[in-house]
Amino acid sequence: MVDYFRLDIMDWYKRRLITTICLVFAFFLLLFGRLYYLQIIKGDELRQLSENNRVRLQSILPMRGLIFDRHGALMVDNRPSFNLAILLKDTENPEVTVKRAAELLDISPEYFLERLKQSKEVSPYRPFVLKRDINRDELGLIEAHRLELPGIFIVVEPRRFYIEEGVACHLIGYLSEISKRELESGQYPNNRLGDLIGKFGIERAYESFLHGKCGSRYVEVNSRGQVIKVLKTVKAVPGDNIYLTIDLELQHKAEELMRGRVGAVVAMDPKSGEVLAMVSSPGFDQNAFIDGMSYKDWDKLVTNPFRPLENKAIQGQYPPGSIFKIITAMAALEEGVIDRRTKLFCPGYYIYGTRRFRCWKDGGHGNLNVVEALAKSCDVFFYQLGERLGVDVLARYAKLCGLGARTGIDLDNEAKGLVPTSEWKLREKGVSWQGGETLSVAVGQSFNLVTPIQMVSLIGAVANGGIRYRPLTVKRIESSNGHLVKAERPEPMGRLPVSQTTLQIIREGLLKAVNTREGTGWVSQIPGLKVAGKTGTAQVVTIKRKNVEDESEAILHQFRDHAWFIAFAPSEDPKIAVAVLIEHGGYGGEAAAPVAKELIESYLKDGV
Amino acid sequence: MFDRRLIKHFDWILLIIALTIAVIGILNIYSATTANPLYTKNHLWLKQLYWLIIGSAVMCFVFLFDYRLLERWAFFIYGFSMIMLIAVLFWGKAVCGSKRWLVLGPVSFQPSEVVKIAIIIVLARYFSGYSEQAGFGFREIRQPSILTLIPFALLVEEPDLGTAVLILLIAGSIALFCKIKTRLVLSLVLLGIISFPVQWAFLKGYQRQRILTFINPEEDPLGNGYHTIQSIIAVGSGKVFGKGYLKGTQNYLAFLPEQHTDFIFSVLAEEWGFVGSSVVIFLFLALVVRGLKIAIRSREPFGTILAFGISIMIFWQIFINVGMAMGILPVVGVPLPLISYGGSSVIMVMGGIGILMNVSMRRFMFQE
Numbered sequence: 001m002v003d004y005f006r007l008d009i010m011d012w013y014k015r016r017l018i019t020t021i022c023l024v025f026a027f028f029l030l031l032f033g034r035l036y037y038l039q040i041i042k043g044d045e046l047r048q049l050s051e052n053n054r055v056r057l058q059s060i061l062p063m064r065g066l067i068f069d070r071h072g073a074l075m076v077d078n079r080p081s082f083n084l085a086i087l088l089k090d091t092e093n094p095e096v097t098v099k100r101a102a103e104l105l106d107i108s109p110e111y112f113l114e115r116l117k118q119s120k121e122v123s124p125y126r127p128f129v130l131k132r133d134i135n136r137d138e139l140g141l142i143e144a145h146r147l148e149l150p151g152i153f154i155v156v157e158p159r160r161f162y163i164e165e166g167v168a169c170h171l172i173g174y175l176s177e178i179s180k181r182e183l184e185s186g187q188y189p190n191n192r193l194g195d196l197i198g199k200f201g202i203e204r205a206y207e208s209f210l211h212g213k214c215g216s217r218y219v220e221v222n223s224r225g226q227v228i229k230v231l232k233t234v235k236a237v238p239g240d241n242i243y244l245t246i247d248l249e250l251q252h253k254a255e256e257l258m259r260g261r262v263g264a265v266v267a268m269d270p271k272s273g274e275v276l277a278m279v280s281s282p283g284f285d286q287n288a289f290i291d292g293m294s295y296k297d298w299d300k301l302v303t304n305p306f307r308p309l310e311n312k313a314i315q316g317q318y319p320p321g322s323i324f325k326i327i328t329a330m331a332a333l334e335e336g337v338i339d340r341r342t343k344l345f346c347p348g349y350y351i352y353g354t355r356r357f358r359c360w361k362d363g364g365h366g367n368l369n370v371v372e373a374l375a376k377s378c379d380v381f382f383y384q385l386g387e388r389l390g391v392d393v394l395a396r397y398a399k400l401c402g403l404g405a406r407t408g409i410d411l412d413n414e415a416k417g418l419v420p421t422s423e424w425k426l427r428e429k430g431v432s433w434q435g436g437e438t439l440s441v442a443v444g445q446s447f448n449l450v451t452p453i454q455m456v457s458l459i460g461a462v463a464n465g466g467i468r469y470r471p472l473t474v475k476r477i478e479s480s481n482g483h484l485v486k487a488e489r490p491e492p493m494g495r496l497p498v499s500q501t502t503l504q505i506i507r508e509g510l511l512k513a514v515n516t517r518e519g520t521g522w523v524s525q526i527p528g529l530k531v532a533g534k535t536g537t538a539q540v541v542t543i544k545r546k547n548v549e550d551e552s553e554a555i556l557h558q559f560r561d562h563a564w565f566i567a568f569a570p571s572e573d574p575k576i577a578v579a580v581l582i583e584h585g586g587y588g589g590e591a592a593a594p595v596a597k598e599l600i601e602s603y604l605k606d607g608v
Numbered sequence: 609m610f611d612r613r614l615i616k617h618f619d620w621i622l623l624i625i626a627l628t629i630a631v632i633g634i635l636n637i638y639s640a641t642t643a644n645p646l647y648t649k650n651h652l653w654l655k656q657l658y659w660l661i662i663g664s665a666v667m668c669f670v671f672l673f674d675y676r677l678l679e680r681w682a683f684f685i686y687g688f689s690m691i692m693l694i695a696v697l698f699w700g701k702a703v704c705g706s707k708r709w710l711v712l713g714p715v716s717f718q719p720s721e722v723v724k725i726a727i728i729i730v731l732a733r734y735f736s737g738y739s740e741q742a743g744f745g746f747r748e749i750r751q752p753s754i755l756t757l758i759p760f761a762l763l764v765e766e767p768d769l770g771t772a773v774l775i776l777l778i779a780g781s782i783a784l785f786c787k788i789k790t791r792l793v794l795s796l797v798l799l800g801i802i803s804f805p806v807q808w809a810f811l812k813g814y815q816r817q818r819i820l821t822f823i824n825p826e827e828d829p830l831g832n833g834y835h836t837i838q839s840i841i842a843v844g845s846g847k848v849f850g851k852g853y854l855k856g857t858q859n860y861l862a863f864l865p866e867q868h869t870d871f872i873f874s875v876l877a878e879e880w881g882f883v884g885s886s887v888v889i890f891l892f893l894a895l896v897v898r899g900l901k902i903a904i905r906s907r908e909p910f911g912t913i914l915a916f917g918i919s920i921m922i923f924w925q926i927f928i929n930v931g932m933a934m935g936i937l938p939v940v941g942v943p944l945p946l947i948s949y950g951g952s953s954v955i956m957v958m959g960g961i962g963i964l965m966n967v968s969m970r971r972f973m974f975q976e
Contacts, residue, residue, distance in 0.1 A: 010906075010907065013909065013913075017785075017900055017903050017904045024893070030936075031930050034931070039843065039885070040847070042844045043844055046841050046844025046845045050857055053858065053863055228861065
């Protein structure tokens, strides 16, 4: 009975065990199914994910092209630097990590948190630079606390180094981090957030040459992001080296002369259009832009009343003042209004209608011809020429001399200047042209606006026989291994609208302006060297007043005037043309001419 | 005492299956420890081999005497394991915030591994004495429930959630196997659901997070879901034939967490692919089915329930561990029998297999 019962219960267990085995099979089938799903159906996809896990693409920054002067003196270099970067993929709590890093480096955590916010837009697999160019002490601190800073690591990168702070800063320009707007513009398809690009000057204009090609490195990393081995490397191609047309020594001289002054200096080789020196004062330190400037420093630069960020040589627009008399003289000679011998009388004033226009010289210049008038910069002589020519003829000549249009220099944001015509005034101001205004135009006041680069271009053309060359800043571009990539050749943009006879007369006048005792530019005389030049004095404030003609000339010569001087030398075989503008410098002959003189002297004395 | 029939009934197939799995396990541990220089230096694979030898010795020792002695000693074994569990709370060595190790001189041991076997023995004894085809009611279930909940509470306190859950699953499986009244099962399930918020309150922060992560691993791919996602990637990336032995990138580049213990299956699947993983899962299936077959062939209830309990313990460990590695179960630390690194686990699984063999060998004693 007991046995019977036992067998019965054992059979019962047996049935339940068979059910259990079935259930176990079902559970295992579930495991097999999942295994099949993951390895067979999703296998390719998950294999790819494991590769993505393991293999990372690191980009290798190319050496940016170097910048030399025309003689091969190095102006812009690269040096190794250590950047503090973060890889979001490798950090679980980036906020905590960067706060700790900020604490170590004694930097405000807000700055890092702000950077972190920006970095969120970058792929978590790409390193994002938190702080550029940390010093050795900081590097040591970071390395010592590595374990507390997951995801933080050091990237060694070449960093742009402007050898002499501020020298030719406007011409060379600077690098800075690409902005969101620039990225969205589509002009920089190969760049990403956090990259440095040329933002100004040569660095910007020649970005495509200077940048070079990024290399890449496929590396195998472990789960902590440590590189286990390099799988494949594609070398970076260094950027091309640029040889500027700048003569570094002359540039130094020009910088030195402009120190403490506000304005611009451009020196040019009149036979080729090559810019030998270009200074805009005040300048700035280019190195400060690379590391990212604080808002305060940036604000200081932007709100500085002397506009250090503006390249006044190409962006500053000023009334030409008496320099314009060159164009008035050309027009009068070419149009047959006067000839070499025509003499006009200057009593010190000129009556136009009911108005009295004064010459800058109270007693007047008496009888003088065009050469003497240019030399002495007689206003009354040119009032009369202007009256006879009319504003539109003057404008035609001005435009043919390259005014009112960009010179085509290879830098961005060049200003056009302004050549007023009667039609222009009616359109822009809604008022018809007043005859008296023509008189002002003839002596370079009124609405005329020119840039220093236009003026050096003009004087260069006068010097070289009438050819207007495009101003060049780059002489040649070479690849990093010395192969010529591009050589800039002189590029004529047009001719002055005058005969050689006329040009000869003008040159005579300019020579006398410097080399006679009564010449306005006598300050720039250099013994043993024939310098030809023209002074100019321009007023920015009164030009905006409506009733310019009502003001006496004396007001136009007040102390707030901008001082101009343009010159070339030696006059028989011109090697250098110079334009100097000193804002609020006063008389051109007094403030600007000495600068030009020193520059010419230093350039030609050192033998070229 | 030694009968020739003992040799005749020796279950060679079970032994071969177990040893094959264990050898694969050692090879796999060798691969899984390459990522960590500390583990490589300490030759963990070699240690595992020693554990296996010790485990085999324990297995031999276990089938030297009649398994029915276990029935008699059930409460001693149970009581002893409870003392160890309490001891571990007081004097245990804490690793990663959990007190799981009992250190006795040079030997450290996880009492939780012993508890699993002890609970099977004590429940087998209880239920074999009360065979009831109509199903147990509340009154009958009270004592085994208390026997289960004591170690459960102690394990939660350690905390060792993996083993605690395992104890519940083992005890539940045994109880269901011995049949519980349907009404009681339903009301217990209902009670579990109702008391869920209370249980939730008792869970440690990381345990709650693990459960939440299991529900949605993508939500926090760099945090808690990271392990699950990396494990799925590892398993899937093995494709049909695997990346090759010692060539699993997820493994040696340390994308897998705890790759020599909890996530050991991911290493295997990555390197051996569908083919290799299927072989191992099939071997496990064979092991469990073999164990259940021993339960079928047993001639008396204690042996049947004991064999069932041990087989089901092995089954749940496999299912939880492999399921976790493939992302169908939450991350809980349950070792994969004979594959995961760990002396306590290997020795106790081998001991369990020894019990299975013991039951198998001595079934003739009831033949008549």
